[in-house]
Amino acid sequence: MERVPSLETPERILIVGAHPDDPDAFCGGSVAAWTDAGAEIWYVVVTSGDKGVPDPDTDISTFTETREQEQLNSAEYLGAQGVTFLRYLDGEVFDSLELRERITLEIRRFKPDLIITHDPLTRQYRQHPDHRAVGFATIHSAFPSSHLSTFFPQHAEEGFEPHVTRQLLLFGSDRPDTFIDIGATFERKIEALEMHVSQEAAFHGALRERMRNRAEGFGRDSGQYELAEAYLFVDLG
Ligand SMILES: [Zn+2]
Known part of the structure; x- marks a missing residue:
């Protein structure tokens, strides 16, 4: 945290996730910690998780509606303002120009001072391909696409001007250097995750225990917190 003190009080945060x-x-x-401190947070969710059906006979459109509603509920519970669903097909996401255009539009619309997404360069080979694709597409949207009016000039015609975001945090990184204290908000995180009722089977039970072990590990890595979430900081300045 000493490296990037301004992260203690980000005002507008855009979080881009694959699922x-x-x-x-x-x-x-x-x-939860940032919204408690007054930050405004918006989620962009690129797919609606259609591959995670409990059995092959499940009606996909009903299932994705359920997953979107669960995400809306949990985001609201954590204090976020809302969610944009881009509705790409689960497992079929690429760092395409089209996806960059969609994410760039969200950046220009919401005007974040901090963007958060997946680390696409983790060395964990067992990695969901959508996480890598969304990580790359978001980084490329954060820089240079959203900065320059020459990228997607149609946005200006729709009233969305270029926007410069100087700070990026990557989660799921195997070399995190930035830790956020979640001691006061860990229970709310678990409760938010439990609102994804359709994913109960996918969580394989013991959700709280797994999340606590992870948070305790990051807490130890931080050298200052009992429970933490961990990120790799990227300076886009
Ligand atoms: Zn995912």
């Missing part, structure tokens, strides 16, 4: 529940799982404790 419903990713923002809550990776940074739900931070979201």
